[in-house]
Amino acid sequence: DGGITQSPKYLFRKEGQNVTLSCEQNLNHDAMYWYRQDPGQGLRLIYYSQIVNDFQKGDIAEGYSVSREKKESFPLTVTSAQKNPTAFYLCASTKIDSNEQFFGPGTRLTVL
Amino acid sequence: GQSLEQPSEVTAVEGAIVQINCTYQTSGFYGLSWYQQHDGGAPTFLSYNALDGLEETGRFSSFLSRSDSYGYLLLQELQMKDSASYFCAVRVPFTGGGNKLTFGTGTQLKVEL
Numbered sequence: 001d002g003g004i005t006q007s008p009k010y011l012f013r014k015e016g017q018n019v020t021l022s023c024e025q026n027l028n029h030d031a032m033y034w035y036r037q038d039p040g041q042g043l044r045l046i047y048y049s050q051i052v053n054d055f056q057k058g059d060i061a062e063g064y065s066v067s068r069e070k071k072e073s074f075p076l077t078v079t080s081a082q083k084n085p086t087a088f089y090l091c092a093s094t095k096i097d098s099n100e101q102f103f104g105p106g107t108r109l110t111v112l
Numbered sequence: 113g114q115s116l117e118q119p120s121e122v123t124a125v126e127g128a129i130v131q132i133n134c135t136y137q138t139s140g141f142y143g144l145s146w147y148q149q150h151d152g153g154a155p156t157f158l159s160y161n162a163l164d165g166l167e168e169t170g171r172f173s174s175f176l177s178r179s180d181s182y183g184y185l186l187l188q189e190l191q192m193k194d195s196a197s198y199f200c201a202v203r204v205p206f207t208g209g210g211n212k213l214t215f216g217t218g219t220q221l222k223v224e225l
Contacts, residue, residue: 031210042116042199042215043155048206056208090154099145099162099203101213103154 002027004104006091011109013085021076021107023091030096032074036060037088037106046089049074050096078109085111114138116216118200123222124190132185132219134200142203142211144176144183149218150196158185160203187221195223 004025013019025032031050035043045058049068063082068074074093078085088108092101116136124130134144143162147155161167161176161183173186187194197220201213 033212040120040217042201042217043213045212045214048208048210048212050210056206058212059214096210099143099160100157101155103156105154 004091004093004102006089006104006107008107009105011107013109013111015111016080018077018079019085019109021078021089021091021109023074023076023104024072025074025091025093025102025104026072027093027102028071029093029102030071031094032068033092033094033101034058034064034066034074034076035090035092037090043090046076085109114202114204114214116200116202116214118198118216118219120217121220121222123224125224126190126192128190129186129188130190130221132187132198132200132221134183134185134216136181136183136200136202136216138181138202138204138214140205141178142205144174145201145203145213146172146174146185147199147201147215148196149199155199158198190223192223192225195221197221 034046047066049055065077090106091104094101118134145160146158149155159174176183197218199218201215206212
C-alpha cells in the first residue's frame, strides 16, 4: 500500500533538546511539505521541497531545519531555537502538477 | 500575504444539508481546496476548484466565485461520520517556485441526531 508514514505518533522531549521527526513516502511524489497545527487552528507551512537536495522556507521556518537527501524522505528537526515547539506536526506530499496533497498521520510533539 | 475566513463552528442534524463558507484575500491565486480532518487525524482532500462554478463529488459539492473571492463546501444527506473539521485552503504561487496551500482556521461541523 502506498502512503506516507510519520514516526513516532507521540513524542516527548525536554526543553532545550533538538528532536527530529521522520516522514517517509512511497508514492513517488516529488514535492513534500511540513506543516504545524496548533489546537483549533489551521495548518501553517514550515518547509517545502520540490525535488531532492532542494527545500525552501515556508511561513514559520524559524527554529526548524530539514533535509531532502532522498526522494522518499523529508525529516524535520525541531531545534532548541523554536520557542514554542509543542504542536501537532503533519507531513504531506504531492505530485508537482497535482491539486491534492496527501498527509501522513502526524506526530504530536510535547516539550516539557 | 493570504488570509482566509470561515465560520468556527456549524451544527446540523443528520440527513440535513449544510454549507460552509470561505472568503479569502490573496496575492496570486490558482484555486480553492477543501480538506476534512477528524479529531487527531490527518487531513484528507475533498475537492479543488480552479474555475468558477460548482463541482460535485457524491454527497459533497464545492463552489467557487473568483470575482467575489468566495467559495463554499456543501454537504448533503449529512451522516454522523461527517462530524469533523473542514478547512478551506488557497493554492497560491510560492516565492521560491512551485505553489503552496494556505489554510483557513477550520470549521468544526457537529452532526446531531
